[in-house]
Amino acid sequence: MCNDYEQHILWAEYCRMLESLALEIPTHQTELDLPxxxxxxxxxxxxxxRATSDTGVELTSMTFGFPPAGPKGGPVFNFRSEGRQFAGSKRCLVPASAFFEFTGTKYPxxxxxxxxxxSPFMAIAGLWREAAGNKPPTFTMLTTEPGPDIAPYHNRQVVVLRPGDWAAWLSLTKPEAKLLQPLPAGSLRVETVRPESS
Known part of the structure; x- marks a missing residue:
């Protein structure tokens, strides 16, 4: 599953994208909020x-992965979306230039x-949680069945939302089942950046 992604988004591209979607950026935000x-x-x-209003979206830094549910578990960085309702959840978008999947049995x-x-960048459907005790605020990515672009590489995939659905996810103005699904074939471009070790 996706435990590694990249963020190389230019601030100007981010601003243009949100403006094209009629989403407002808080005036105090700058490129420093998108390292x-x-x-x-x-x-x-x-x-x-995350949403600040019906049309406002702010960037805020959080830790990738919900805290473990029990004493033996690890962080919850991917969260299965099928059959779940998210109206009562804190929803977010995870901006990314790219995400990575890994194949093979030999390391690396x-x-x-x-x-x-x-699109110059993507947004992955996510959930976030407030800080608790000495733990910082955290986020996780939602997953679904793999679409045709991902299936040759993994049996699950993160939910990549089309830009036109970003606001719909934050405000949940469309049913979860319509939003949280894989994209059609050819939506994602893949390149192998490191071959399997021989």
Whole structure:
């Protein structure tokens, strides 16, 4: 599953995209709220997008992965979406230039980079939680069955939302089942950035 993604979004591209979607950016936000990072892993801080109003979206930094549910578990970085209702959840978007999947059995495994065709960046459907005790605020990515672009590489995938559905996810103005599904074939471009070790 997706435990590694990239954030190389230019601030100007981010602003243009939100403006095209009629989403407002708080005046205090700058490119410093969208730092460039090559690899964001579990437990790393990263920016997420969350609603401030019906048309307002802010960037705020949170830790990737919900705290473990029990004493033996690890962070919950991917959360299965099928058959679930999210009206009572804190919903967010995870901005990303690309996400990575890994194949093979030998270390290091082959690394494959996925980008969204026709868009300078993507947003992955997510959930966030407030800080609790000495734990910072956290986020997780939602997953679904793999679409045709992902199926050759993994049996699950993160939910990549079309830009036109970003506001619908934040405000939940469309049913979850319509939003949280894989994109059609050809929506994602894949390149192998590291072959499997021989």
């Amino acid at each position: 460039r990072v090559d690899n964001i892993h579990i437990n790393d801080p990263a920016p997420i997008m 495994k082959a690394k494959h980079r996925f980008t969204l065709n026709g």
